Amino acid sequence: LPAAGALALAGLLRWGRRCPAGAGLVLGGGLSNLYERVRHRRVYDYLRFPKVPGPLGRYVYNLADLAVFAGVGALLLSRRRR
Structure with a gap:
């Protein structure tokens, strides 16, 4: 697990x-x-988000995981542009 963390950190720095x-x-x-x-x-x-219609109102989301997901998406999009 520490090796995976080190690889992830090296990728983030790059x-x-x-x-x-x-x-x-x-x-x-x-x-x-x-x-x-x-x-x-x-x-x-x-x-x-209980007021959101449909199935999205029933789910519970982790704020930190949403930040990680959005950050990975932004990193992938920035990599594709080059």
Whole structure:
């Protein structure tokens, strides 16, 4: 697991120069989840949108995971543009 983390960090440092906002979202989301797991032994930053119609209103989302997902998307889009 530490080797995978080191590889992910090396990739972020390489791609982060092309899209610093994407790298910041990935690192921020990952560090947020890590902090909550170490401090509270669980993750607390959940979102729910009960007023949204359809199935989206029934789901609960983790805010940090959404940041990681958006950051990876931004990094992939910045890589495709070059």
